[in-house]
Structure formats: structure tokens, C-alpha cells
Amino acid sequence: xxxxxxxxxxxxxxxxxxxxxxxxxxxxxxxxxxxxxxxxxxxxxxxxxxxxxxxxxxxxxxxxxxxxxxxxxxxxxxxxxxxxxxxxxxxxxxxxxxxxxxxxxxxxxxxxxxxxxxxxxxxxxxxxxxxxxxxxxxxxxxxxxxxxxxxxxxxxxxxxxxxx
Amino acid sequence: xxxxxxxxxxxxxxxxxxxxxxxxxxxxxxxxxxxxxxxxxxxxxxxxxxxxxxxxxxxxxxxxxxxxxxxxxxxxxxxxxxxxxxxxxxxxxxxxxxxxxxxxxxxxxxxxxx
Numbered sequence: 001x002x003x004x005x006x007x008x009x010x011x012x013x014x015x016x017x018x019x020x021x022x023x024x025x026x027x028x029x030x031x032x033x034x035x036x037x038x039x040x041x042x043x044x045x046x047x048x049x050x051x052x053x054x055x056x057x058x059x060x061x062x063x064x065x066x067x068x069x070x071x072x073x074x075x076x077x078x079x080x081x082x083x084x085x086x087x088x089x090x091x092x093x094x095x096x097x098x099x100x101x102x103x104x105x106x107x108x109x110x111x112x113x114x115x116x117x118x119x120x121x122x123x124x125x126x127x128x129x130x131x132x133x134x135x136x137x138x139x140x141x142x143x144x145x146x147x148x149x150x151x152x153x154x155x156x157x158x159x160x161x162x163x164x
Numbered sequence: 165x166x167x168x169x170x171x172x173x174x175x176x177x178x179x180x181x182x183x184x185x186x187x188x189x190x191x192x193x194x195x196x197x198x199x200x201x202x203x204x205x206x207x208x209x210x211x212x213x214x215x216x217x218x219x220x221x222x223x224x225x226x227x228x229x230x231x232x233x234x235x236x237x238x239x240x241x242x243x244x245x246x247x248x249x250x251x252x253x254x255x256x257x258x259x260x261x262x263x264x265x266x267x268x269x270x271x272x273x274x275x276x277x278x
Contacts (some may be wrong), residue, residue: 038189059229062220063250074188120259126233128226131258136248138257 004105022145026101030093034073036081044091048102053092055100055161059159065102065159069134072104072155080106080152099141099161105154110147167217169189177209177277178202179245179270183216186224195224199231208240209277211269213232215246220254232264240266245273 027053034040048069053063071090081087085106095103119130137143142158167184180198185191202210208263212231220228228244235242243265255261267273 013222017177060250067219067221070187074221074223125259125263126229127220129228131222131225135254135257 008048012023026094026096028092029100031096032091034086034091036077036083036085036087036089038074038077040077040089044073044089044104045070046151047091048093051095052100054160055095055160057100057159061159061162065100066138068139068143071106071136072102072157074107074110075132075155076104076153079109079111082108097148097161099158101142101156101158103154103156105148106152109154110153111145113145151162167194168210169194171198171202174211174274175278177211178207179211179274181213181216185219185221185268186227187219187221188223192223192227194228196230198226199234203234203238203240208209208235208238210235210240210242211245211267211270211273211277212242214248214251214270218248220251223276225254225258225260228264229260230253243267243273243276247268260268 027127030047032044034044034049039081045066047064052065057065058085073091076089077083081089084107090103090105091106094103113133116133117124117130119125119134121129124130133143133145134153140157141160142156144156146154146156148154167182167186170181170183172179172181180202180214182195187196199210202254210231212228232242245267247266252261265276267276
């Protein structure tokens with residue numbers, strides 16, 4: 001497993017982002033724990049964008065990746081960890097020759113996609129919130145939500161690398 | 165990167181020129197307060213110029229929806245001007261593009277209020 005980039009720990013003992021291990025040609029670019037604060041959202045977004053920029057994503061794709069990551073981090077800080085002082089948001093960026101994956105895990109009670117109302121239905125269209133998952137799914141090539149038994153929720157997003 | 169909001173009056177239409185990012189936190193709060201302030205002072209014709217806004221997150225989209233609802237519930241009209249391609253994409257993904265009245269030309273937008 002190659003190690004390419006950022007590793008940091010905001011004061012807590014290191015824990016892996018989730019049960020998933022890197023496979024094949026994936027290398028870890030970033031593996032970091034962030035405090036449950038809004039400031040962490042900007043920091044996490046910038047770390048992912050740094051990784052994405054480094055492997056050649058263009059400005060439009062960087063914008064899409066940035067928004068998807070931002071939405072996931074906001075959910076982890078606000079809905080997952082609920083700004084809890086001791087709970088961390090775990091961010092991991094993995095890079096392979098074919099894609100970049102971003103894993104974001106909170107330490108909250110966990111949720112499933114099915115439990116989130118459809119923001120495109122007529123009764124929800126004009127609601128103030130609830131569009132984050134939709135934007136993550138729209139802007140990334142793969143998107144999954146995995147509730148972890150007693151360990152929060154793991155969101156995994158994949159963006160295929162651009163060729164040519 | 166923060167957001168700035170500048171208002172100007174064109175006839176009886178209040179134009180808000182936004183610049184920067186409308187995201188959770190400072191940006192969306194500033195926008196919400198601006199709409200509240202305009203509503204409280206009786207401005208019922210609001211045109212939001214997003215020419216210099218390239219980045220809106222779901223919280224920012226929520227503020228646009230709330231702004232639209234606040235102004236229209238008071239019998240007014242809330243319209244959008246000069247959307248960048250990225251903002252158009254966001255509004256299309258969220259199916260809100262057809263909810264808002266959108267203009268590319270400011271003079272046409274101003275005329276549409278009357």
C-alpha cells in the first residue's frame with residue numbers, strides 16, 4: 001500500500017475510516033480525523049480537492065467533487081455527530097489509476113438512504129433542506145451509504161479519472 | 165472565501181448582486197438576513213444577480229427556495245438573473261430550474277416585474 005499524502009489526527013486516537021480495506025492498486029492519499037465543526041468541512045473539502053487536482057481532474061469536475069464532499073462532510077458534522085465535541089469525522093481519500101474514492105464516516109446513530117425523504121417529490125420540492133444526498137449522487141460516479149453497527153455511517157463516493 | 169451582497173434599486177425593483185459562495189454558514193446566513201431585511205422594509209420585487217456566484221451548496225439552494233417563498237408569500241416576486249452554468253446544473257438536478265423565473269438580460273428581467 002503506497003502512502004502519498006496527508007495523515008492527521010485532531011487529538012484523538014487513530015481509527016480507520018471504516019471496515020473497508022484498500023484493495024488492488026488503491027493507495028491512500030489522505031486519512032484524517034476531523035473535529036465535528038463547520039470549519040472541518042472547508043478543510044476536508046480542500047484536502048480532497050488537492051488530491052483530485054493532483055491527478056488531473058479539470059475545473060468542472062473539481063467543482064462537482066467539491067460539492068459532493070462538502071455535502072457529505074456537512075451531514076457527518078451536523079446530522080451524524082451533531083457537533084459533538086468528542087466525536088470525529090473520518091475522511092479517507094484513495095487513489096487508483098482508474099478512480100478516486102472518498103470515504104467519510106461519522107460516529108452518529110447511523111442512517112439509511114431510504115430513511116431520507118425524496119427531495120424531488122412534489123411535497124418536498126420547496127423544502128429548505130434535504131438535497132445533500134441527491135447532489136452527492138448526481139456529482140459522483142458511484143455513491144453508497146453504509147450504516148455501521150454502533151459505529152456511525154460510512155459514505156463512499158467514487159469518481160472515475162479523466163482520460164485523454 | 166466569503167460572499168458579498170450588494171443591493172441597488174432599479175425603479176421599484178431591488179437588485180441583489182451576489183459575489184462568492186453561497187454555502188452553509190456565513191454565506192447562507194448573510195443571504196437569509198438580506199431577504200429578511202428587504203421583506204421587512206416592504207421590497208416586493210427582488211432580482212437576485214448570480215453572475216459572480218459559481219458555488220452554491222444544498223444549504224445555499226435552500227436559502228434561494230426560502231427567499232422565493234418569503235417574497236412570494238408577501239405578494240411579491242423573486243427572480244434570478246445571469247446564472248452560471250454550474251448554478252444552472254444545480255437547479256436542474258434539484259428540479260428547481262422551472263420553479264424560478266430566470267433571465268440572462270437585466271433590462272428584460274426588470275421589465276418583467278411590471
